[in-house]
Amino acid sequence: MAKHFHEIRDPIHVFIRLDSDERKVLDSRPFQRLRYIHQLGLTYLIYPGATHRRFEHSLGVMELAGKVYDIVTEPDNIAHESVRKIVPKHKEYEYRYWRRVLRMAALCHDLGHLPFSHGAEDLFPEAWDHERLTIEIVMSDELKPIWKEIKIQAEDVAKIAVGPKKYKDDAFDDWQAILSEIIVGDAFGVDRMDYLLRDSHHAGVAYGRFDHYRLIDTLRILPMEETDSVEPVLGVEEGGLHSAEALLMARYFMYTQLYFHPVRRIYDIHLKDFLKSWLPNGVFPTTVEDHLRITDNEVIASILETAGNAGTAGYKSAQSIMSRKHFRRIYQRNPEDIAKNPEAAIAIFNAACDQFSAENVRADRYRQKGGSPNFPVYTTDERIISSLAISEVLTRLPVIATDYVFVSPEIRGEAEKWLEQNREAIIEPKEGE
Numbered sequence: 001m002a003k004h005f006h007e008i009r010d011p012i013h014v015f016i017r018l019d020s021d022e023r024k025v026l027d028s029r030p031f032q033r034l035r036y037i038h039q040l041g042l043t044y045l046i047y048p049g050a051t052h053r054r055f056e057h058s059l060g061v062m063e064l065a066g067k068v069y070d071i072v073t074e075p076d077n078i079a080h081e082s083v084r085k086i087v088p089k090h091k092e093y094e095y096r097y098w099r100r101v102l103r104m105a106a107l108c109h110d111l112g113h114l115p116f117s118h119g120a121e122d123l124f125p126e127a128w129d130h131e132r133l134t135i136e137i138v139m140s141d142e143l144k145p146i147w148k149e150i151k152i153q154a155e156d157v158a159k160i161a162v163g164p165k166k167y168k169d170d171a172f173d174d175w176q177a178i179l180s181e182i183i184v185g186d187a188f189g190v191d192r193m194d195y196l197l198r199d200s201h202h203a204g205v206a207y208g209r210f211d212h213y214r215l216i217d218t219l220r221i222l223p224m225e226e227t228d229s230v231e232p233v234l235g236v237e238e239g240g241l242h243s244a245e246a247l248l249m250a251r252y253f254m255y256t257q258l259y260f261h262p263v264r265r266i267y268d269i270h271l272k273d274f275l276k277s278w279l280p281n282g283v284f285p286t287t288v289e290d291h292l293r294i295t296d297n298e299v300i301a302s303i304l305e306t307a308g309n310a311g312t313a314g315y316k317s318a319q320s321i322m323s324r325k326h327f328r329r330i331y332q333r334n335p336e337d338i339a340k341n342p343e344a345a346i347a348i349f350n351a352a353c354d355q356f357s358a359e360n361v362r363a364d365r366y367r368q369k370g371g372s373p374n375f376p377v378y379t380t381d382e383r384i385i386s387s388l389a390i391s392e393v394l395t396r397l398p399v400i401a402t403d404y405v406f407v408s409p410e411i412r413g414e415a416e417k418w419l420e421q422n423r424e425a426i427i428e429p430k431e432g433e
Contacts, residue, residue, distance in 0.1 A: 008059060012197050016063045018103075021150040025104055026059075028146060029292060030111050030137050034058060036295035040199060041119030042267040042321065047203040047258070054110045054117065057198055061183065064190035064216070065106035068182050069099050072221050072234070079378060083221045083232050086175045101152050102179050105160035109183055109191060111137045112291070114284050115299045119268040123275055125283045131166040133286060134158070140288045174232055178221055181234050187244070187373040187387075188219060188234045196250050199258065207253035215243035222376040222384055235376035235384070245393040248372060252397055260402045262329045265364045269406070270320040270327070277314035278302055327362050327406035330415050337427050344427040345403030348419065351426045352405060355418060360408040368400040 006023055008016045018026065025031060034054040043050040071077060073095065078084050088094035112133030114120040121130065137143065138158040147154045155170070163180035164172045172180065183191055193212050200208025218240025221232050236244050258264070276282040278299075285291060307318035320326050330352070337344035349363040372394040375387045388395055407415040419426075 010056065010060060010063075011201060012060055012194065013063050016059045018062070022100070022103065022107070024146050024150060025107055025143070028143060030140075030142055030288075031055075031058070031107065033292055033295060034110065034113070036297050037113055038116055038296055039195070040203075041116040041264075042271060043203070043258075043261075043264050045267055045321075045324070046261060046263050047205075050199070050203045052198060052202045054113055057194055058107055058110050060194035060198060061109060061191050062103050062106040064193055064212075065182055066099065066103050067216055068188075068190060068219055069102055069179075071216055072178075072182075072219055077220055079220065079382070080223055080232075080384075082223055086173075086178070086232060087221065088175075097152065098175070098179060100150070101156045101160055102182060104150075104152065105157045105179070106183050106190065108138055108143075108157060109134065109161040114291075115294055115296045116271060119271050120275055120284070122272060123279065123283050125286060128286050129166075131162040133288075133291060134162055135167065136286070137288055137291070142288060142292075178232060178234065185234055186370075187375045188215070188236070188247075192251065193247065196247070196254055199254065200250075203258055205254075205258060207257050208250045210246035210250045211243045212247070215240050215247060218243070220378055222378055224374075224376050224384075224386075233375060235378060235387075238377055238379045238390075241377055241387070241391060244375075244387070245391060248394060248397060252400060255400045256402075260366065260400075262332065262364075262404050262406075263326065265402075265404060266326050266329070266362065266406050267321065269362050269364060270317045274303060274306070274314045274317035274321070275299070277317070278306075325409055328409050328412045329404055330407050330412065330419055331403075331405040333401065333403040337423075341427045341429050345405060347426050348423070349405050351422070352407065352415065352419075356407060356411055356415060360411055362406045364402070364404040364406070366400070366402045371399055372397050 004020050006018055006020070008018075010016050032055075037054040038044065039052045039054055039057050040050045073087050073090065075090050078087060088098060110130070112130035112135075114123065114130065124130075135158045138161060139154050144154055147157065159167045159170065159172065159176060160179045160183065163184040164177060181189065183189055196208035196210070197212065200206065215236070218237040220235055220237055222235035223232050284294070303318045303321055306312050306314050307322040309315065331345060331348050333345060341347060345363065345365065349361060352361045372388065376384045377387050377390050378384055
């Protein structure tokens with residue numbers, strides 16, 4: 001007898017469960033492609049265990065999304081009457097429909113990722129990103145027959161998968177906004193929960209761990225009553241606040257210690273340099289069929305071939321990756337330098353390009369958009385308070401920012417000596433700046 005429910009072993013969630021209808025999406029070509037897309041790009045060149053793929057991450061996001069849905073829609077967990085009006089009646093058809101939509105949106109939220117995930121994100125054509133391509137794939141002829149067969153609307157899956165910031169073709173009602181927040185929310189999105197836990201596990205670091213069991217058990221849909229809007233959002237009971245703080249601290253430490261490791265960042269730059277020479281017009285195609293044909297495997301095969309053929313386009317970048325001849329860091333963001341000149345890293349990069357030529361110098365910069373998210377907290381005395389009003393941890397959490405300047409390994413010693421002798425003069429703001 002064929003099984004109607006299926007279990008998949010997972011190192012983070014132990015078992016991931018789905019039914020035969022949901023498995024039709026898992027077995028589809030767009031989703032199976034994620035087996036060949038590394039979650040963390042070339043990070044495995046620094047952390048050898050970080051070879052996990054978008055495939056298992058997406059399964060984990062689906063598993064967590066279903067758990068959050070079950071918690072926040074449980075009638076006993078709805079404390080505010082305004083929220084009760086938007087949540088479908090427990091276990092009835094609408095309730096079951098949206099649970100499936102949410103799980104399938106979570107499963108498909110990364111279908112539009114390019115080879116090596118975020119490492120190649122800059123190589124979309126103008127006005128494109130992986131969310132837009134995800135929408136195209138979900139709505140494509142490849143998946144529409146499956147949505148029809150399992151009786152859900154492709155448009156609903158696409159909306160919930162990417163959220164209102166990325167889906168511009170239709171407005172979101174309060175319920176749809178909550179469902180998309182479960183996946184991609186800044187505070188409690190299960191996409192973030194899974195990638196922190198999973199990336200930490202596979203990289204062999206502890207920074208990304210937090211008590212996600214306690215956090216999920218205490219999540220609630222609450223109105224943000226201290227703001228001008230009373231639209232419902234995901235919040236947390238006071239008993240789960242420390243777990244929420246731990247999640248956001250885990251994000252901070254994972255970014256500063258893993259995602260922005262300088263060698264990891266320079267490998268991303270070498271990868272992009274190679275891809276610009278390899279791709280037609282230096283950008284990835286955006287048709288669904290062309291997208292589905294390209295995975296990490298095709299890129300790695302081309303890098304290997306190019307690295308063995310001196311003089312071909314992309315040879316230096318391919319050599320930097322395959323022979324570990326990556327550029328070396330000579331400068332990183334420094335508080336004393338920032339106090340003198342907020343654009344110190346740019347000044348050093350420009351000066352290094354003048355001194356050693358632009359082909360021997362690379363720069364990397366990142367600035368976190370916004371600070372700690374503001375979410376409602378349901379207190380033990382049945383009040384709703386802003387997280388930023390009740391948590392000193394969140395108000396003091398540093399903003400993530402990084403600046404690096406790298407140079408070719410052949411000139412590293414010379415460049416370090418040059419920078420040591422000229423740093424103060426370079427970063428000193430020029431008159432009129």
